[in-house]
Amino acid sequence: GENVEQHPSTLSVQEGDSAVIKCTYSDSASNYFPWYKQELGKRPQLIIDIRSNVGEKKDQRIAVTLNKTAKHFSLHITETQPEDSAVYFCAASNNQGGKLIFGQGTELSVKP
Amino acid sequence: EAQVTQNPRYLITVTGKKLTVTCSQNMNHEYMSWYRQDPGLGLRQIYYSMNVEVTDKGDVPEGYKVSRKEKRNFPLILESPSPNQTSLYFCASSVGVGQPQHFGDGTRLSIL
DSSP: OOOEEEEOSEEEEETTSOEEEEEEESOTTOOEEEEEEEOTTSOOEEEEEEETTOSEEEETTEEEEEETTTTEEEEEEOSOOGGGOEEEEEEEEOTTTOOEEEOOOEEEEEEO | OOOEEEEOSEEEEOTTOOEEEEEEESSOOSEEEEEEEETTTEEEEEEEEEETTEEEEOSOOTTOEEOOSSSSBOOEEESSOOGGGOEEEEEEEESSTTSOOEEOOOEEEEEO
């Protein structure tokens, strides 16, 4: 079955720096890759997603890149702010199966 | 307001006492899913449903049951809870497979 590996598990950056979180997936049929942000004690919320027919997508300070050949995708956050501190999860699914498989999560800490 | 509502939010119970966690969405979503969240393991899918009367196993279905008799409701049933089911549970819904999922606020279950 599908497996999603996420790295690093923790990431600490200075305010204003960039942060990059990487995920790899095993099922070549996967075609939908969302990223969720979970603040402490809150529910996960979608921040950006990408589909397999696109290589990159941006939304203000957040971008996601996808390399289908290598089966990996990454989240890039530029000009980080303290409110970006949270746990970030990547996930992968395909339209046929119905399952959504999450990575283990990355705890991002942005220091003022 | 569009939302996914879970009840109860917190529950402490004992081994073997059947319990049900309810989940309801008001967005007319076809797809609904249950996840459990444990430290270091991310979100793991328990069961999902792509439509009324259609349910499928996720990655960790053992010890759980679900039903989807109506579009808006997707209860999670623990027939004989055990301590290893102590966890934070999230219900989520989306328009369909491979679409952004909206999460409920979570249910923290402690089984003694």
